[in-house]
Amino acid sequence: MRTEAHTALLGARPDTDRAHRLEAELGALQARIAQLALALRAPLETAADVERILQRPPTPPVAVERRQEGSGLNYRGPERRASHLWDELRALLVLRWQLCSRLAGTVGAPATQHLLQAAGDQLQRKGFNKTPPGMAL
Numbered sequence: 001m002r003t004e005a006h007t008a009l010l011g012a013r014p015d016t017d018r019a020h021r022l023e024a025e026l027g028a029l030q031a032r033i034a035q036l037a038l039a040l041r042a043p044l045e046t047a048a049d050v051e052r053i054l055q056r057p058p059t060p061p062v063a064v065e066r067r068q069e070g071s072g073l074n075y076r077g078p079e080r081r082a083s084h085l086w087d088e089l090r091a092l093l094v095l096r097w098q099l100c101s102r103l104a105g106t107v108g109a110p111a112t113q114h115l116l117q118a119a120g121d122q123l124q125r126k127g128f129n130k131t132p133p134g135m136a137l
Helices: 004-011 020-042 048-056 079-106 107-123
Strands: none
Touching: 004 107, 020 079, 048 079, 048 107
């Protein structure tokens, strides 16, 4: 499906699938962010919510591998898994911001906004009720 973003990105070369690829990649990135936000019950409704996630301290490294015998002291169970999910969410938010910033600098803000909208529409087709808050930059 060709959108205005495709035309804006490709100009007179609609046969190129560059815009479609970018739309799919943004959609996949936003889908994973939405999944993590739902799993962690992390609101992404305001800039303050996103900032709070970005300011979370990273997971401390594991000093002793828990699979080794007698090393259960450093294993925190489900808390460690949740901590890794928070780290992933934070990293993906930064990645999305960098990607959109570079896209806006390359193809312009309107084309980037169209790509974000198309990716949001793709999320709706995958079963999300609406574009998750905080997804539009």
